Amino acid sequence: MSAPFLLGKVIDTIYTTGTDTETMTASLTSLCIMLTGVFLCGGAANAARVYLMQTSGQKIVRNLRASLFSSILRQEVGFFDRSRTGELINRLSADTAVVGRSITDNLSDGLRAVAQAAAGVSMMFYISPSLASFVLLIVPPMAGLAVIYGRFLRSISKRTQDALAQATQLAEERISNIRTVRAFGKELSEVNTYTQKIDQVFTLAKKEAVIGAGFFGVTGLSGNIMILSVLYKGGLLMASQHMTVGELSSFLMYTFWVGIGIAGLSSFYSELMKGFGAGTRLWQLLDRKPEFPLNEGLALPPDQLKGQLEFCDVSFAYPARKEAPIFQNLNLLVPAGSIMAVVGSSGSGKSTLVSLLLRLYDPDNGIIYIDGHDIRDLNPYWLRSHIGTVSQEPVLFSCSIRDNIAYGAVDPDAVTTDDIYRAAKVSNAYNFIQAFPKGFDTVVGEKGVLLSGGQKQRIAIARALLKVSTTIALDAENEFLVQEALERLMEGRTVVIIAHRLSTIQNANAVAVLDQRCVAECGQHRELLGNRHGLFRKLMEKQSFLQEQKQALR
Numbered sequence: 310m311s312a313p314f315l316l317g318k319v320i321d322t323i324y325t326t327g328t329d330t331e332t333m334t335a336s337l338t339s340l341c342i343m344l345t346g347v348f349l350c351g352g353a354a355n356a357a358r359v360y361l362m363q364t365s366g367q368k369i370v371r372n373l374r375a376s377l378f379s380s381i382l383r384q385e386v387g388f389f390d391r392s393r394t395g396e397l398i399n400r401l402s403a404d405t406a407v408v409g410r411s412i413t414d415n416l417s418d419g420l421r422a423v424a425q426a427a428a429g430v431s432m433m434f435y436i437s438p439s440l441a442s443f444v445l446l447i448v449p450p451m452a453g454l455a456v457i458y459g460r461f462l463r464s465i466s467k468r469t470q471d472a473l474a475q476a477t478q479l480a481e482e483r484i485s486n487i488r489t490v491r492a493f494g495k496e497l498s499e500v501n502t503y504t505q506k507i508d509q510v511f512t513l514a515k516k517e518a519v520i521g522a523g524f525f526g527v528t529g530l531s532g533n534i535m536i537l538s539v540l541y542k543g544g545l546l547m548a549s550q551h552m553t554v555g556e557l558s559s560f561l562m563y564t565f566w567v568g569i570g571i572a573g574l575s576s577f578y579s580e581l582m583k584g585f586g587a588g589t590r591l592w593q594l595l596d597r598k599p600e601f602p603l604n605e606g607l608a609l610p611p612d613q614l615k616g617q618l619e620f621c622d623v624s625f626a627y628p629a630r631k632e633a634p635i636f637q638n639l640n641l642l643v644p645a646g647s648i649m650a651v652v653g654s655s656g657s658g659k660s661t662l663v664s665l666l667l668r669l670y671d672p673d674n675g676i677i678y679i680d681g682h683d684i685r686d687l688n689p690y691w692l693r694s695h696i697g698t699v700s701q702e703p704v705l706f707s708c709s710i711r712d713n714i715a716y717g718a719v720d721p722d723a724v725t726t727d728d729i730y731r732a733a734k735v736s737n738a739y740n741f742i743q744a745f746p747k748g749f750d751t752v753v754g755e756k757g758v759l760l761s762g763g764q765k766q767r768i769a770i771a772r773a774l775l776k777v778s779t780t781i782a783l784d785a786e787n788e789f790l791v792q793e794a795l796e797r798l799m800e801g802r803t804v805v806i807i808a809h810r811l812s813t814i815q816n817a818n819a820v821a822v823l824d825q826r827c828v829a830e831c832g833q834h835r836e837l838l839g840n841r842h843g844l845f846r847k848l849m850e851k852q853s854f855l856q857e858q859k860q861a862l863r
């Protein structure tokens with residue numbers, strides 16, 4: 310900021326020393342040395358500013374993303390029923406980037422603008438207080454305009470990010486379900502729907518551009534008016550001998566800097582408002598407290614853990630559909646080490662029973678006990694680490710088979726290759742995994758090998774085997790290899806199996822039939838089948854009828 314002042318001195322030296330070349334050379338040399346020093350300092354400071362601001366910017370975005378991801382993953386499952394994946398991903402990627410940019414690059418430019426404007430104004434007052442007071446009359450109306458523009462940006466930025474989140478949500482859902490889209494031939498209509506969503510973002514961007522054009526047009530114009538008024542009033546002051554040509558030149562340069570500084574300040578303020586707008590939902594997500602804790606409460610010592618499960622007068626409705634109760638005063642006892650088959654028509658609540666057991670949701674009324682302990686008193690993390698789950702459509706992550714199996718262990722890093730091989734052998738997965746060219750290092754999922762349903766299940770069983778589980782919730786196919794693997798997994802554990810076929814039910818110690826929001830029948834398979842008018846018998850008859858139909862169709 311001292312450069313314009315020194316440049317003014319250079320001009321005055323040239324004009325006032327006249328023909329005395331020796332004095333002029335000496336003054337010019339020392340002024341130019343000073344200016345070189347100033348420029349060198351300026352260059353170094355600029356480099357430091359860019360480096361510091363960019364690295365701290367990236368660090369802020371990194372920390373923001375890490376905290377947000379952690380906050381999202383800690384939320385209760387009911388939260389995910391209400392939120393949409395694409396929207397959350399958008400918050401994590403796009404919103405954090407906007408907020409990050411607004412408080413880093415922008416902050417750096419803003420700080421520079423403040424320093425520039427403050428030093429410039431001081432120098433203007435130092436050179437000519439009367440001219441400075443006259444020129445700076447333009448600042449208050451400009452500041453008012455910037456505040457109004459900032460408010461507009463804050464609101465439009467929030468709306469833009471929301472519209473973008475909706476578009477991302479749609480794209481994410483359709484891309485991950487491309488097979489369904491293709492099967493129904495919906496590519497073109499999906500493209501149209503996406504374009505409509507993205508058009509909403511474009512419309513908002515156009516609105517922002519129109520208002521922005523007006524604002525920056527006025528800012529630029531007022532900067533030029535400032536220069537004009539300096540030339541006019543400054544010229545008059547020079548004519549009346551109140552200012553030298555060097556002073557006027559310095560003043561003009563400072564006016565220029567102050568103009569740029571004020572423009573920078575208004576863009577800083579507006580970008581900051583944009584960041585606040587984009588950050589509104591982000592802060593809400595960051596601050597959201599999950600309904601129940603992830604890792605707090607009682608952990609039973611291993612010798613006290615037998616695995617007896619008891620549902621006592623349990624009533625439950627999903628938070629997203631409170632009006633449709635799934636259970637009302639449901640009672641069920643699963644003795645330790647036994648196999649309980651849960652049957653019932655589609656939508657009767659079989660999977661819900663397992664979700665309650667895993668404490669993905671809390672019952673609205675009643676209590677679920679494990680070995681006589683209310684599961685709400687137990688540490689949810691500890692509880693889940695003692696319940697192995699194998700679902701009919703297991704989800705594997707896009708990493709190696711080795712990592713997918715190790716994922717089941719409480720500490721995946723502590724799992725040895727031998728542990729993984731052993732689990733794979735017990736789950737009948739070892740041979741088919743080794744048949745892949747890269748064996749256990751084969752990457753499954755997105756870009757890797759696509760596995761059959763049965764293969765996925767056997768990997769999922771190996772994953773469940775690595776848990777220190779006493780209890781298992783199963784919803785599995787009845788393919789022979791899977792079945793055999795499951796039988797090994799069930800040994801010595803309490804098992805709740807969502808059964809679809811007679812063969813699975815026959816192996817269970819007891820069968821519970823879900824109907825009308827509670828356990829309608831419970832007993833041994835033979836006993837229940839013996840009851841001619843019983844629900845279980847009807848269910849089985851219906852199933853064998855369906856099997857016959859299928860056979861006939863074949």
Ligand SMILES: Nc1ncnc2c1ncn2[C@@H]1O[C@H](COP(=O)(O)OP(=O)(O)OP(=O)(O)O)[C@@H](O)[C@H]1O
Pocket residue numbers: 390627628629630635653654655656657658659660661662
């Ligand atoms: N996250 C959820 N939010 C709201 N309602 C849900 C949710 N999950 C399931 N439901 C509803 O709860 C009821 C019971 O579902 P559940 O999946 O437990 O049935 P199920 O007996 O396992 O069915 P199926 O044999 O078809 O798998 C269904 O009516 C279903 O629509």
